[in-house]
Amino acid sequence: MNRATLIFGGLLIVALPLSLLAGRVWLDPASTPNAALILAELRLPRALLAMVVGAGLGAGGAAMQGYLRNPLADPGLFGIAPGAALGAVAALWFGYAASPWLLPAFALIGAGGAMALLAAIAGRTGGIALFTLAGLMVASLAGALTALAISMAPNAFAMSEIVMWLNGALTDRSWREVWLATPLVALGVLLLWQSGKSLDALTLGEPVARSLGVEPGRLLWLLIVGIGLTVGAGVAVAGIIGFVGLIVPHLVRPFTDSRPSQLIVPSALAGSLLVLVADSVVRILPLVTELRLGIALSLLGAPFFLWLLLRMRRGLA
Helix, strand or coil, rough: HHHHHHHHHHHHHHHHHHHHHHHCCCCCCCCCCHHHHHHHHHHHHHHHHHHHHHHHHHHHHHHHHHHHHHCCCCCCHHHHHHHHHHHHHHHHHCCCCCCHHHHHHHHHHHHHHHHHHHHHCCCCCCCCCHHHHHHHHHHHHHHHHHHHHHHHHCCHHHHHHHEEEEEHCCCCHHHHHHHHHHHHCCCCCCCCHHHHHHHHHHHCCCCHHHCCCCCCHHHHHHHHHHHHHHHHHHHHCCCCCCCHHHHHHHHHHHCCCCCCCHHHHHHHHHHHHHHHHHHHHHHHHCCCCCCCCCHHHHHHHHHHHHHHHHHHHHHHC
16 A cells, blocks of 8 residues: 555545535534434435545546556546437437436446447557547547537427536435446446556556567556446546546655556545545535536646646746
């Protein structure tokens, strides 16, 4: 267990109980009426879901940056998150979202379709350049189809639901979403963790990695399925929550030796912490309606992305 795991694990243990008490109305377990019911049925599942979604996005970001050897890489480059979003939008467009299971099911089908398309295009060669271009193509196609669905929404209510869902939030989530997302994200993180040693070898270059016994095709499949599960499950239950996979590895990297295998688990913990804290903050803000979590993290992530670009520019100068 490395230092980063201890640090972010400890911070998460501190943040969880504070998150349970935080809200527009702060909860006092000793004096608030029905405090146990509020904690058990409203705040605890929402906090756990924030941790699960954040863990998947954080681990996915660390694996992506390790595979592409690019500190600006994000799980969204795979096209799996846009694919999952397209599936969920289809459920909203056709009016199937009234059933509690159909919207997440459509989102997971969308993520699976994006994974299959990626594998069909780049799965045999395992080449990083082809894989990156394939991911960008899938993301562009899914984004275009999502925009088409919005523009052709059957009514104003459906359009509003689609736009609100795409902004990402954990509002009104229950234990149902926790039980759905947790096993999928856990399996995805496990697959990404198993890819760690191969990602370490890949930092030395593809020819060296092959000479060390790394099978590019197997590694690519591990990443496609692992990120498909972690990102697809997160999108299925919470909508689009961006920038977590970009930000988290940079927060973790100073506490490790920067090897991808040492980043994945701490990044999962740091992702859990980031989404949990961000969700607590949006609940506390004194606004008329709760700020969407996806918007809040985008407001944080965009300046962080600009800072990374400026730092890289100075490093190249």
